[in-house]
Amino acid sequence: MRPGTTAGWRRRASRWCRAGGAALIVGSVAFPLSGAARPQIPAPAPAALAAPTAGTLDETYAANRANAAEASRMAAGHGDRHRAAADRSMADPSRRLLAFDGRGAGLATEVFGDLARADRVAVLVPGSDTSLDTYGRFRAAALALHRQLAAQAPDGTHTAVVAWLGYETPGTISTTVATTDRADRAAPKLRALVDDLRGITAPGTRLALLCHSYGSVVCARAADGLDVADIALVGSPGTGAGTVAGLHTGARVWAARGADDWVEHVPHLSADLFGTTVGFGTDPVSPDFGARVFDGGDGGHSDYFDAGSLSLTNLARIALGEITEVTS
Template identity: 45%
Template sequence: MRRYKRTMAAVALATTVISGTAGWASGSAQEPVTGPPPGSAAWQREGLPDPAATTPAQVARFFSTLGPDRQQDLVRRHPTVVGNLDGAPVKLRYAANSRTAKAGGFEDLARPGRQILALDPRGRGQVAEVYGDLSRAEHVAVVVPGSDIDARTFDRTNDAYGTPAGMAKSLRDATKGHRTAVIAWAGYTTPVGVGVDAATGDLAEAGADRLARLTRGLDATGAPDPALFCHSYGSVVCGLAAPRLDAADVVALGSPGMRADTVADLRTNARVWAAKDPSDWIDRIPNVRFAGLGHGTDPTDPAFGARRVPASDADGHTGYFAPGTESLRTFASITVGASR
């Protein structure tokens, strides 16, 4: 009987994905952007460290041996490598990515004052931005978004708290009085719509590698262990990255599942939290894994074992970071360590 129920739930999931019912929409297949940063071949021809094989800690040590003039020379001649190299000094990355943004037609990302930590123009474009002073922060958070986010939609204005930029800004505002930096990280190829890509783990697998490297890069540059806020499909990325994350907290919100049955299955030393509001359409998605479809147990299920974040006053799938909500207040508390 139990197997029958799981099979029927999987059939329901497959039907949901194909037909677009229960709040899911059709989506187009995406090829994940993987591998070292663009421009790596020219970089390596000069005998510089292989971006694919060099750890963030080794990257940090390499840059520490260079004088200011040599560092700026690498920024000028290899901006797409320096700008995406976890472990490199963050101010060098900002300068390099400003160059890439101007050259690549991402004018908004090139505006003065923006701190672009990563910008990979391949595919739909991947981007990460820092809010606050990362080099002096006492607390760091990383926002990991779900579907339909790329370099062009990163900070769209029609869904204020449904974009990584909007979520990061709101979270940092909620931690005022603390030296906090928040990274809006759209550093992986996200699903488009909520179709088969969103119901499978391929894009999340590729994203998990990049997310784990980001956290190791933060550690290599002396930043404190971050709290990760993983929204929707982003929680699948965080779940798959969990054993390799250098993080203090992992928060799944509006999650379809983390590819794990329990917190123990995540094999992480980070504290694990979960939030879901009653009006979130994600609640209508079957929490199963079958024949490659689905992401498993709802992280807010008591049997999963995550700490519960109150979210009853959040609205819909993208309301968790709205000012005045109990979920945002709790997120801010987690970020600054007050919930420990």
């Protein structure tokens, strides 16, 4: 492509935008953006339920759908039609909700597939800017992963995906996205989810964590002793640990970055500022970190779970335990 052509200018502009976006993320720690806080949307407290088992899953799903329906009515009464619609969608009889909390930004844990019969379970952990209001895109990623697992699984293998929006994610441009604070608070909740899944699934069921963007920080903070076979980090800004050994996990740790992912431009540094640790240290796809680096394809930061993508194919192979088939 000759310099000066329209395509060339677009390519350079894309690079400048990605680098600028990365600079904004880092700069937001020292220069936070201000704005009016969104008014709190009324919602009921989460349903009070015992830890789920294979025999009580249907009751758990039904109770959380009922809670979502009530949250929808309360949001509508408050005048928030967007949240009311999001909650109402959650209450659809087809949805399988292990957990639901319509308060604040909202939390939800949704199951795709027959969890009680699954031999392979992939837990999808989202990154920044994921809430009930933006849940549709996260759900689309989980659905794409579930379809890919079903397509690639050997005959007789049952699969399930758990979409875990179980923590308050940071905003992409915020003071929280460049620290481990949200991840540190989320880690016990992720460990509790894995414990619940072990109580639902049959002995020997293979669990894998597939962690996107800031979700990789959450997975890293939860990794110590966690009963999972694999942890895959995609589009990761870092983990807060210098090496895989620093995660204190017996799981295989994988990492990938798409060729067009702007996270490449985020400085992989860590420093103590204003009473907190800013930055996440070693790049997870670098040799120094020690992860099993796999091919993340040609996509950008939001493309890892696109249908037909190489990254999705490799993530499904990891979740299925087909580790010799993962391309690097």
